[in-house]
Amino acid sequence: MASLRTPSGSILSPDTSSTEYHRLETFSNSHKEDDASPFLDSNSTQARSYKRPLLKTCLLQFLALLWLVPIIALLYLNFKNHVIGASAWCPGGKCWVDMFNYDTSITQHNLDRLDKENHNLLGTLQLVSKALEVWFSLIAASLVYIVTMMLAAKPDGLPIGYLNRPREFSELTGLFDPVLWTSSPPITGGLVRGTHKARIYLFIAMTVMLCIIANLMGPATAVLVLPSLQWIETDLIGNQHFEQYNSATPPGNGSIPKSWAWPCRESRLTSQNYSCAADVTGPALDAWIDGYVASRSAVQALSQQDYVSFAVNWTFQASSDPHKNDSNFVFWAPSRQVMADLSDDLLTMYNISRGVNKSSLAHPSEFESYATYNNSLQVRLQRSGPVIGTLPMMWTGRSQNATVTIVEPGQEIRCYRYYNLYNTPLVEGSASGNYTKCIRTGTGWDRANNRASFSVAGGYYADTNTFGPGVNVSVFYSDRAAFLPNGSLPDGFSGKCLTNGSIPRNITCDWDQFFKLDPLSPVNNRSSHVNTVEMSIKNDTESALLVIDFVAFSAFTNYTLDASPLTNPLSLVQIQNLPNNGTPMVLDPAWTLAAWSVDVNGRLDPSRKTTSMLLGVMKRVLKNPQDELQDDPLVDYLSLLPVIQTLSLIDHGLKNVSSTSVPDDQHPLMARNARLNVWAYGLSSRTSYLGIVVTIAGCLVVLIQVFLGLVDRRLHRSSTELLIAALEHPPGGEFTNVPRNEKEMARVRFHLKHNDGPRSLEFHVKR
Incomplete structure (x- = not known):
């Protein structure tokens, strides 16, 4: 091997028998006259600052801070449960499905068109989600790099096993790399100071957390950026609460029931001449009975109230004593007064959908709320109201x-x-x-x-x-x-x-x-x-x-009407959350006369459907009173349906909510709202809550990175520059007494020194 001549002219003979690194002290004196490394280009003498210019630093941190803008916007949309409309792409909030078109094929065509637009938009938003994920990964990598360089610049240095953490921290497989967990200094013993140990452990914890956040950021942003088709409850509208039933007095005593007495003058109702409503209540009862005859089921036979229909409902009332078999089927009569209100809601929606002028509506002040209902794929109108049960x-x-x-x-x-x-x-x-x-x-x-x-x-x-x-x-x-x-x-x-x-x-x-x-x-x-x-x-x-x-006993429930003719062509009102019992109520006998549309002491014509059926049943009773009439469903429900008709006619009074009159359990708020099937943002699933947590954590990461990036303005060093700085470091026997295994060698600490000048980065291994 050739000899190496030193700058002073002496000859160094290589020791071919030793393969160990030379200690730094061996070369310290011989290199005093040449501060620059012999591996540096001697012509590279231009002064160079190791700090990034302030303007460039501010620009880079502004780009990092800019990531918060779409994320905060998404958080706001989801926390607010922002409703888009009938389509995921709904500019101006107008996505008309034409729900009430008599030609349902047009409605179906609109639904298909909106569905295609939704697929295109959701595909684009997935790309946006991926861009936000990549953007965050760059910010997180910058944070890990800054912290790594700050720790490496400390006098105690950083274990050499963490040199590549800025590049490897986001790899999930790296969490299972033994070097990550074994390169840190021992918790007890050793010559390393306690503060240094704490910094290293915090550094490990930080990179692990950033690894988890970076890998979850993609799904998290996707959950937040992609709206979903969901059912949204609108705000309650109404400032009146239930006051009392008018059942204890005859119909029309002080008020004319909205649902059925519109053809009657108040004087006739006061005189209990209920035949004035025969054209309303008479056909309603006859049709109900006919519906039963046709369907052979009382719960499937429908009755009509203006533009909506409804059926008998029933629940099972169990005994309070488990040792007694005194259970009952409780039949529930929906309130025609509430049905009439729902019918008005449906008509208002129809008129708005067909372009009727606001001033022509029955309730112009409520135009906006009903217009919102139309901007949906499906709408279920809801009203809270009383319901009357019976044990017949x-x-x-x-x-x-x-x-x-x-x-x-x-x-x-x-x-x-x-x-x-x-x-x-x-x-x-x-x-x-x-x-x-x-x-x-x-x-x-x-x-x-x-x-x-x-x-x-x-x-x-x-x-x-x-x-x-x-x-x-x-x-x-x-x-x-x-x-x-x-x-x-x-x-x-x-x-x-x-x-x-x-x-x-x-x-x-x-x-x-x-x-x-x-x-x-x-x-x-x-x-x-x-x-x-x-x-x-x-x-x-x-x-x-x-x-x-x-x-008869009173209770309260929720009425729901699917307003779409496409999915509910009969405009059938559903009753939800029926109770099992209620409060017994006083019922004036005149309400039964109103249900039959007959005057007090009046006479009904036998040609009506219901009366002719009643005469036939009574002839059977007269012929054989011991006949098991209960086994005849027709007789059973001929007895039930007039009772349900009676209870459904009973109206109730409302009172404005005030400081002296507030709703309670016996006088609940009578309000309306709707359930809208719309595209909307919101926290509708557990994954959305995970997305919120991850993105908020990401916001904290960005803020920390921006702060540290402004405080620590060191130039970014690529892996190549770090490798060159390491190669420029003369061997000093740092690994002489270190066992030849990855675990122990990765614990050797390195120290980076940043300088102004040609050699702005110096790599030193700590002993």
């Missing part, structure tokens, strides 16, 4: 099985023997829930115990050229009812108290005890606020009764 029951028998006991003028007891409650606990000694049911009637018991009557004229039979018997109908409201198992009277109660007629004067009867409510009784829910419709028919020799009784 039917009894048939000869007239002699019904007795009327006169207690005092205005105080009567009406009893029906062999009253079979098929869904109550078995009465001891009986095969079913067999009772004698007694109700007290007359205002002498309670002022609300009213009565109303009407009749149905007998039908004409052409084959015999005769008229059949008519039907007399009496409707009672009773505040109390008593059920006697197998007709057994309470202990100590005289049987003469229930005589058919007046009670002998020498007989004392404790009626308070007789009608006392028992909370533990299986028929307690049928023992107060009882409504009884008693229908009687007789011929020359026989008479029979059909008795329909029900208890």
Whole structure:
């Protein structure tokens, strides 16, 4: 091997037997006269600053800070749940689907066109998401580089195993590289100072966190930048709360029900002449019965209210006592008043969709809210409102099985023997829930115990050229009812108290005890606020009764109407969140007359669909009162649907919310809103919350990078420059006593010194 001549002229003979690095001290004296490394170009003497110019630094950090603009905008859109409209691309918020077009093929064409536009836009937004991810990765890499250079410039230096962290930190496979976890100084022992150890551990933690954030940033920005098709709840609109039902007084007493009494003058309603609404309520009841006959199901038979339709709803009312089988099916009558409001909502939406002038609408001040509903793929109109439930029951028998006991003028007891409650606990000694049911009637018991009557004229039979018997109908409201198992009277109660007629004067009867409510009784829910419709028919020799009784109780629910003819051509209103019970309510008998559209003491024509069916049923009862009429669905729902019709007509009063009148559980807010199927931003899934967390963490990373980038203005050094600086470092035996394995060698610390001048970067290995 050739000898190497030093600058002083002496000859250095190489030691061919040693392969170890030479220590730095060996060459320190010989290089004093030449500060520049022999590997540097001797002509490179131009002065050079190791700091980046301030203007360039500010420009680069501004570009990093600019990443926050789209991210903050996306966070704002998602936190605000910004609604775009019927399409993901909806300039100006106008994406008309033409929901109410009679030609549904045009509506479907618009939906297909918007769907194509959505696919194009979402593909573009995915590219935007990828650009934001790459942008953030550059910022995060810059942060790791700055921190790496700052630690390497410290007197204690940085383990050489972390030299490539700025380039490798975002690689998930790097988390499993043993060098990452073994290059740090030991937690205990060693000659390294504690502050240096803390800095290294924080550096490792920072790069690991940045690795996770950088790899999650792509999915996070995609979740935030891509809108989704979702159901959005609009704000509630309305400043009135429920005040009370008008059920305790006859219809039209102080107000004309909006839903059905529009053809009636107030004077006729005040006189209880409800036949004025026969063209409204009469066909409604007849059509409902016809719908049942056609569908053979009461819950599928529909009734109409203006532009919307609805059906009977029911729930299962379980017993409060698990050891008793006194459960019931509760049928719920939707409020026609709420139905009429929903019909107005639907008509307003239709008019706006067809371009009707704002001033021509029934509610011009609410134009904007309804216009917003039209800018959606689907809309479900919603209103909160009352609903009335009922427990109906039917009894048939000869007239002699019904007795009327006169207690005092205005105080009567009406009893029906062999009253079979098929869904109550078995009465001891009986095969079913067999009772004698007694109700007290007359205002002498309670002022609300009213009565109303009407009749149905007998039908004409052409084959015999005769008229059949008519039907007399009496409707009672009773505040109390008593059920006697197998007709057994309470202990100590005289049987003469229930005589058919007046009670002998020498007989004392404790009626308070007789009608006392028992909370533990299986028929307690049928023992107060009882409504009884008693229908009687007789011929020359026989008479029979059909008795329909029900208890009405009030509750509150939500009404929903899918406004699109494409998906809901019948405009069927759905009732959601039905309760299992409610509050018993007083019901004036005149409401039953209104449901049949007949005047007080009036007579119905037998040619109507409902009345002709009723006459046919009553003829069967007269022929054989013991016939199991409950097994005939037609009879069952001929009894049920008039009751539901009655309850659906009951209107209610509203009151403006004020400081002295605020909503509560018994007087809830009666408001409307809508569920819109639209393209929107929002936090609608768990992944969106992950996206929020990751992007907020990314914002903090950017702010830290900008701050450190302005504080530490060192020029960026490429891997090539670092390698050259390392090669310029003369060997000094730094690895002489280091075991020859990657773990130990990676722990050797290096120190970078930044200078002004040709040799602006010096690489030193720390011992």
